[in-house]
Amino acid sequence: MTLPGGLFRDGNLHLDYRFKPVTGVLERAxxxxxxxxxxxxxxxxxxxxxxxxxxxxxxxxxDLVRALSAGDRQYLMRQLEALIDPGPRWTTVVCRGCEEFIQFQVEPGDLPVKRAGTGYPHQAIQLTQGEAWVRVVTGADEEALARDVGDAESGIHYLLQRLVTVGGSPVDPRRLSESDFQAIDDLLDKMSPQPALTALVECPYCQLAQDAVLDPCAWLARESSALDQDVHLLALHYHWSEQDILSLSRSRREIYLRLIEQSLGRYRADDLIREAAGRRR
Incomplete structure (x- = not known):
């Protein structure tokens, strides 16, 4: 599998990646x-x-994953979600027109991806201050922005100082013209890899077409409770330790969970048959 952008190290572009097998230990992490x-x-x-x-x-x-572009990180999070739980899933958003709930299905592994453009990951550009170099946003930038900045306007200036250099020094955002801002934004959009972050949906109630946000990290919030339920059921029925259960792959764990479900279904059916037989007597 390959990244839509990739990581430059020692003059080489590294694109290939591979995930570890998904076990309960990894899901717990x-x-x-x-x-x-x-x-x-x-x-x-x-x-x-x-x-x-x-x-x-x-x-x-x-440190390595911080050096990846923001688009590559979003892409990897979405592919990881698809690896853990393949297949389509329901997503719910609130209509911006009538405020009714809209439900639609997405399949994380099949969503479109824009690959990196010409010049990735950094390129020269002509600004009113002279020639400048612009690079794409990385995970390190995202971490620093989330840690150090509290409002949107300050965030834009903070990010520009990290991404744009003039004469080898960070750009002064206060000296950028409106056309400079637009040129930088256009270049970043052209260079940066980007998985789809929205889906066009139509409200079934008011027929308003709108973009629904697809958060590539939303699945993290779902993992904890689902894993705890799996561990509880397997420990209850098989008396295995948590360590033994977490060492199973997700697919193997699901096989045992299905067997439990089938057994419970049979036991319930047997109970109903015995109850009916008792009434006939």
Missing amino acids: FAESGLNTDTLPRQVSRVLASSLAELGGLAVDE
């Missing part, structure tokens, strides 16, 4: 990734560092 982590970008770094087996032959750690 996902579920607990938000503990002692005050920002979502930092949590994403933890999740990707724990789940990637390799990235272009490079050793994977949090």
Whole structure:
């Protein structure tokens, strides 16, 4: 599998990646990734560092995944969701027109992806201050922004100082013209890889067409409760330890859960037959 952008190291573009097999241990790491982590970008770094087996032959750690572009990180989070729970799922949003609930299905692994454009990950551009270099947003930028900045306007200036250099020094956002801002925005949009973050849906009640947000990280909130329920059921019926249960792959765990469900269904059917037989007597 390949990234839509990739990571430049030592003059080489590294595109290939591979996830580790998904076991309960890894799912537990996902579920607990938000503990002692005050920002979502930092949590994403933890999740990707724990789940990637390799990235272009490079050793994977949090520093490496911080160096990935924001688009690559979003893409990996979506592919990881598809690996953990393949197939379509229902998504619910509130209509911006009539405020009714809209439900629609998405399949994370099949959503469109825009690949990196010409010049990725950095390119020269002509601004009113002279020639400047612009690079794409990385995970390190996202972490710093979430940690250090509290409002949108300050965030834009903060980010520009990290992404744009003039004469080897960070750009002064106060000296940028409106056309400079637009040129930088256009270049970043052209260079950056980007998985689809919205889906066009139509409200069945008022027929308003609108973009619904598709958060590539929303699945993290679902993992903890689902895993705890699985562990509880398997421990209750098989008397296995939590460590033994978490060592199972997700697919193997689901096989045992289906067997429990089938057994409970048979027992319930047997109870109903005995109850009916008792009434006939």
